[in-house]
Amino acid sequence: MFRAFFLPTFPRQQLLAFRSGLFNRPALVYTLGTVLLGLAAAAVVQVYAWSAQQGYDQLNDMLEHQLDLYAGGLESELGKHEYLPGIIAMDQDVQALLARPDDMKQLEKTSKRLSSLNVRAGAMMTFLVNSTGNISAASDWYQQDSRMGRDVSTLPYVREALQGRPARYFSRSAERNTPEYYFAQPILQNGAVLGVAVVKISLDPIESTWSASITQSSHEMLLVVDENDTVIIATAPEWRNQHAPRLPMSGTAVLRSQGPNAALILYAAQSRAMPHQGWRLVMLASAGNATVNALRNAIGAGVLLAFVSLLGLFLAQRRRAIASRLKAREALQRAHDLLEVRIAERTAELHDMNQELLREVSERKHAEQVLRASQDSLIHASRLALLGQMSAGITHEISQPLTALRSLSFNSQLLLKRGEMARIEKNLQSISALTERMGHLTEQLKSFSRKTPLALRPFLLADAVDATLLLLENRIRTEQITVHTVIDARLRALCDSNRLEQVLINLCANALDAMREAPARTLSIRVWHAGGRAHIRVEDSGTGIPDDVLARLFEPFFSTKLPGQGLGLGLAISADIVRDFGGTLRASNIPGGAAFELDLQLCEEISHV
CATH class of the missing domain: 3.30.565.10 (Histidine kinase-like ATPase, C-terminal domain)
Structure with missing residues (x-):
């Protein structure tokens, strides 16, 4: 429809003149270049913003999925030990010890009971605190550094449990620098607190597993932050016990890395609240790759736009080159015709030379076959000559066993008449050995003399x-x-x-x-x-x-x-x-x-x- 509307109004000559004048105006060319440059810059900015947003969205989706797995694993580890203090509180031996604290037999029985429960549950330590805040029984009762009899009433989780409320508490071991978690359950009787059942577990396996699965080279971190914004568990050791800023539940955040070479890093962040413990689980991943990919896409878009512009200029110049190509093609055709004539002449010469070469190759193959046959015959003749030179020794090797065979056979006939079977058996064994030796020698001679x-x-x-x-x-x-x-x-x-x-x-x-x-x-x-x-x-x-x-x-x-x-x-x-x-x-x-x-x-x- 465009061509049917415009061609009758503008003849072809006028269109060519207009196009020639259009591209020969420097000011118009400069204006078009400026417009194209502005469009390219706008396209680069738009592509960068869109690619960066796509990269951040994909990174957040990945972090959210990983965070669900890590949060589930942590809650599962804590949940499988949460019931244990309640079981200890209802245990008959524990009840009996709290009722009769001076009964030494009951104390020993209760401590052994706590040791058994501790081993089966896989906890670090299990102990019983009386109403005065002293440890009356513990799973480590048999060790020299046992905590039996210690006053723990000042510990926050013991103090809270003595007030009649279940308590939980996190701390990092000063000796091993490993995360530990305590469950404390009050033992009640008629509304009065008789004692506290305490279970201590180690979160070091979880922290070690996280650290092994999230390496430093992946630029990812997993943090557990308590209600005071203190990092209590971290896959990066330098972040432990550090103050963590308030991070968004989902999105990006700029954080300063820890250590001597601290620097500001853009992270994609995802958080999960753990209200039962008062913690937050934070998953961080460096957004540098997303930024680099967005920058690459933007540069690619700019290059593509520049390529399209250059392609348009190339198509404009291409028509000018067609005329010169036609002239060159005519000259090339003339040269091609002359070259074909020369190639035909040279091909005929090469064909004659090839036929002559094939004849010479055939003659050489025949000569080689004759030479090979002669060489095989000469080798066989040499082998037979060697046998001739060794004939005296070979005859001696065969004649000696034959003489021995005749003697042994005649001797065996005489022994048979006498009935001496043992000596006959010995003679037959000698005959068998001699025939085997002769057979081995003749086989070797046949094999050596064979023409193969x-x-x-x-x-x-x-x-x-x-x-x-x-x-x-x-x-x-x-x-x-x-x-x-x-x-x-x-x-x-x-x-x-x-x-x-x-x-x-x-x-x-x-x-x-x-x-x-x-x-x-x-x-x-x-x-x-x-x-x-x-x-x-x-x-x-x-x-x-x-x-x-x-x-x-x-x-x-x-x-x-x-x-x-x-x-x-x-x-x-x-x-x-x-x-x-x-x-x-x-x-x-x-x-x-x-x-x-x-x-x-x-x-x-x-x-x-």
Whole structure:
């Protein structure tokens, strides 16, 4: 409707001229800026007042809810002990003691009765005052500092109860600085006061619970104020026994904090009257957050209004930028067309290069597969060569048990004819042990000679050492080699068990070869972990490794043995196997021999052993 009414009266050219003249007048622009600034200031003030009121209302609602809980807890604690003086006043032992104050047996019985009631009620102390104001019986009668016999007639709650009125009294212990509350009930007979029953309870659990639930960092306080406006209980210790100003039942109040760094603080306050005790329960919370939030909202409103104003200026300038953008777009389109032609040419070149690269990758993968197959075959051949070198020892290991089996079997036939069953049973046990030993050896040989692809899995290094020593057992025994092992039996590493055994057999066999002419022959094997890696070290007491040989030790086909005793591939293959495991094989000379050490990846489950 606006456009239909105004457009026929003002043609488009006139409107553009009017708008151009309007925004080119400095005085009008200054006036509009002043008006907008005034509107922004008024909006900031209004938003601040509204946000502050909302924050105070929410804070008061929260305080009112918390105050109901704390007031209920305090009244419940006082109410559960209020009945106790009346029960004591009606007790038969109490009545009997007041009637016969000189009866010592009755005095002892009444004091024990008060102790029992005191324990069951959870009170601090319960005592009986006679008509002259002296304590005639008390729950602490058995203690050395018992109050039995003391004159308490000057105490206000005792004095009021001796006048025939129930009394209550609050005080803070001078020794422990804890709040205490007294209930006093007159004991009447025919209108005369015979005595007073008094129960003392501690309000320290309530004060401690309040202090624990309302921390100083929350800027909240809970106060209990008596009829003289004195703070008797407070979650903030510095407010205790201080004079508290008259606070509103609901609203805000400015209070000066206690202590050396006293300052004026704006609080939200809620109060609850406790007319039965003459107290007021006051809950205070700092209103600083509400003020800060209101200030933030006001600043946000000002920023938003400024943003809207700037947005209007931006839209006015935007139309001017559209024309220049159109020109730039045409130039950009021309550049884009030229760039597409160049991209197409470059894409064709990259496609040809990619095809060539794929062909090279395929050829390299094929070569890698052939190399891997050759390497596996070479490793298997090396393993079989090791078995060939150990064939004499293995044959001896098998032939000895076979000879023993034949002898035991022939002996058992003779013993069977004689009926000597005990000796036959002993022979059968020996036969069983020999067959188990032969089975373990043949299983180890089958496992070692099997051609399997590389498969890394957690493996106990102690098992690999045991299998190596088993296969070399005959040679070690024949050559009188002393074997010394230090092995962490729990250590697991990520490796292939068959290939690791091949490496260890190679290293141990070379160590045995190096010690043939040595006067003392000691083979040492150590397995440990350090720095998150598993380490295996094989040492011998041979002649060591010359420096020129040490530099070329892991080269393929390099050997210091006589022709026909080796191809020079054992250490090179062993180094490749350890490298496939993710580790390294190193050689070094040590005092009185040589050492070979390899490291492996340690399994996670024992990395913190």
